[in-house]
Amino acid sequence: MDEHALRELADDRLRALAGPDASLREDQWNAIRALVLQRRRVLVVQRTGWGKSAVYFIATALLRELGEGPTVIISPLLALMRNQVDAAAAAGVHAATINSANPDEWAGIEEQVAAGEVDVLLVSPERLNNPDFRDTILPELTRSAGMLVVDEAHCISDWGHDFRPDYRRLRTLLTELPEGVPVLATTATANDRVVQDVADQLGVGGQHTDPQATLVLRGSLDRESLRLGVVRLPTAQARLGWLASHLAELPGSGIIYTLTVAATEEVSAYLRERGFQVASYSGRTDPAERQQAESDLLNNRVKALVATSALGMGFDKPDLGFVVHLGAPSSPIAYYQQIGRAGRGVQRAEVLLLPGPEDRDIWNYFASLAFPPEPVVRAVLDALAREGRMSTAALEPHVDLGRSRLEMVLKVLDVDGAVRRVKGGWEATGEPWHYDAERYQRIAAERRAEQQAMVDYLGTAGCRMEFLRRQLDDPYAEPCGRCDNCTGVRYSGEVDPEAVRQAEERLRRPGIEVSPRTMWPSGMAALGVPVSGRIPAAEQAVEGRAIGRLTDIGWGNRLRELLGGTAPDQDLPDDLFQAAIKVLAAWDWQQRPVGVVAVGSRTRPQLVRSLARRIAEIGRLPLLGEVATNSDTTSRRATNSAQRVASLWPRFEVTDDLAAMLAALDGPVLLMDDYADTGWTITVVSRLLRRAGAPAVLPFTLATTA
Structure with a gap:
């Protein structure tokens, strides 16, 4: 097909997609020509609404007319996928998606792809390393693909505002593409650093005058509306x-x-x-x-x-x-x-x-979730090397990382070749791995610079x-x-x-529900804690209450002021006492509490004790005392559920005097604490109280992070 005929077909497809008066922008045509006629790699950095999706749908239609295989689009969001399927239909292109929301449809879609009935297959980046998809579907898809599209390509970059480790697996996919398969990467939000990094991640680069180099098409990012x-x-x-x-x-x-x-x-x-x-x-x-x-x-x-x-x-x-x-x-x-x-x-x-x-x-807060220090990452590798194949949940007892950060670390290690995702979890590959501290520090510094730039935006006179x-x-x-x-x-x-x-x-309307924990973390036996599976009903707390969340825009500021790391321990302030009364008055409990117990606190004993005392006084309830803290245990802030339970397990004890009072009760006790983060303190303490004879435990905290 010559260039003139190709342009006419491209214009026809655009009019079907965008209306009879639509015409291709110069760079839209340059991209389509490079993809279809020259089979090049193209990076398009253009503003939102410019028409990047038109490029890959029109290029797909033209490649299909030339007998090429389906286009594979790596697309990051379900909302984006739904919009793209509809847009593709307008261009006369049959699109289908494989993502976490439609597993029941995968088999049928795979059959349609094999039969040549699908023009565009949209795949979430997470699918690229799903063991079944990676090992059975992806090889054939790679072999037969007519074009690869990486949408929202700034996600590839550590420097991009929405970096996703799953995207970095595209480097491997690119190396496995047959010769001559065109590749298109698109984004609206890439500065020079991100553009270069995306090029590096895709394994592309070079001078634009080199016919084999990637074509970079970058336009004005103004939004006139x-x-x-x-x-x-x-x-x-x-x-x-x-x-x-x-x-x-x-x-x-x-x-x-x-x-x-x-x-x-x-x-x-x-x-x-x-x-x-x-x-x-x-x-x-x-x-x-x-x-x-x-x-x-x-x-x-x-x-x-x-x-x-x-x-x-x-x-x-x-x-x-x-x-x-x-x-x-x-x-x-x-x-x-x-x-x-x-x-x-x-x-x-x-x-x-x-x-x-x-x-x-x-x-x-979100900056604190950055890539963890090397000893923590090494602990992940050591656990996999020592224990063999493990699920993410089974790894938690062996490393001091929360679930989301642990999953992020595993994905990065997977991309770097140090671990591999398999059915049932993860396994170490035995390949050497280097902790790139300099890189992580540069990224952290860049994030701080971005924060300052946002402050500058607010104050600019320009x-x-x-x-x-x-x-x-x-x-x-x-x-x-x-x-x-x-x-x-x-x-x-x-x-x-x-x-x-x-x-x-x-905003000052206090009161939110605090859901109880019902399952113990996996692998507690490895940490010397003799629990597993579902928490018996007779050892659980019931649904509790808190005044507000630390992240609320109403009570959050006040609660952060009271509970922040530098805040002094003090008696309960009157405004929060009044808020607590309102929450308790609105609590529709099945049976009114018959006593008050405080959680022993090492950081804010004065605050928690005054909370328990004042609530007991105004409610005319006996103050039964507090669950004692064991002074022999060390206190550390664990970051995942298994480690958190293990650190709490030896910390608390019910004294004989408190146990005697609990055994004589004929109703629930109010359990008072300053705040609930993971919910495990309430869970562990409630178990102790229930086993000591408390008929039920009603947790109440000033704040929660849930």
Whole structure:
């Protein structure tokens, strides 16, 4: 097929995809030509809404007409996959997906692929190292692929704002592709460092004049429809009140981003009380509910989704009218990516950022989850070498890492060739492995620099869009003439006092449920703790209560002030005492408690004792004492469930006097503590109390991190 005929076919496909008046951008055509005619590797760095998906769907259609195999697209999010399947159909391309949400469909999809009925197969990066998929499906798919597409390719990079270890397995996949299979990588959020790193991860590079080198197509990252602004307000209730006062004025429907899952629930509940149709959306939302929420937003059945960054890459609603951030993301590049959801198909979209003083605390929390020190990583390798094949849960007793960080470490070690994922878990390969401390330190320093850049964005007197574009090393960056700094037109920071009062009432409404633990961690016998499996009902606590979460935008600030690492031990403050009374009064327990017990505390004994004493006094309940702490045990902060239980197991004991009082009770006891993090302190102490004779245990804490 000559170039002229190819261009005509490409234009026909674009019109089917985007309408009769659509025409290919110059770089869209350059990419398609390089992929289809020259079978090259192409990296496309273009703004959100530019039409990157059109490139790979049109290239796929043309390659299929030439008799090539299906395109394999590595795509990071289910929402993105759903949008892409619909878009592919508009281009006359049959797309199917293999991901964690549709395992029942895999066999049928694999049969369709083998029969040549699927033009595009979308695969989540996690599937690349699923043992069954990796060993049985991927080899044939690699052999027959007509093109490989890496969508949201900044995920490959350690320096990208959304690095994912699973993406780094693409280097292996690329080395196994047959000669002449074109490769396309696309992203809207890559600065120079990320572009270079993506090239390195893909095993590509070289000068653009070299016919065998990767073609890099990089355009302006300006978004002409976006009107950026910052509104500074003094308190969380002022920010919520402002939002409730102005939400109806914002055009169409949109997204309200928050920094934590707890905040999505708080904000959406408040806005619903104010009469707005909104829904919350996070990584913890049930998959069916997430899909329904996406559909409701796409079809304008809600004014907004209140979401974490889980609603980000790939969600495509051309008429999205606004994006509001309650709290600043830790990276201006991540911020650019999130605001890119708005204004794709409308002339004007509002983009507003309402920063809060707690933002830095949240940034620091997530920064603490970085790649762990070498001794901890070596412990993972040593355990696998010593014990053989192990599941992630079975590894936890051997290493001091939480589940999510342990899984991240295993994925990195897998990519580096030191471990291998197999059926039933992981095994060591025996290959030598180097801890690249310098690299991890550079990445940590880059994250700190990004945080400072976000602070600078909030305070800049210059053009906000130009600032973001320069963070992305956009060579075309210039003042936009549209943002609040360029125009001098700003949203007022004045808030209706009644809206602030209502917001404060909602945020200061104390009381959340604390779910009990029902299963012991795996592998406790290896740590000398004689428990396993389900916790017997006769040894469990019932569902408890807390005033609030440390991550709440309402009570969170107050609770962090009281419970922070540098906060002094003190008597329970009156405001929290009153909040505790409200929570206890609203607690619909089956039987009223008949006594109060405190958890012995090494860090805040005065606080916990005063909490127990004051609640016992106002409730006219006997204060039975406290579960004693064993002074012979060492205290350390374990980071996974197995290690946490092992550290707690010898720490507490029920004295004979307390046991005698418990045995004489005919009702439940209130168990008082300062806060619940993993829930294992409550679980271990409740077991002791129940075994000593307490008929039931009702846990109450000032705060929880759940």
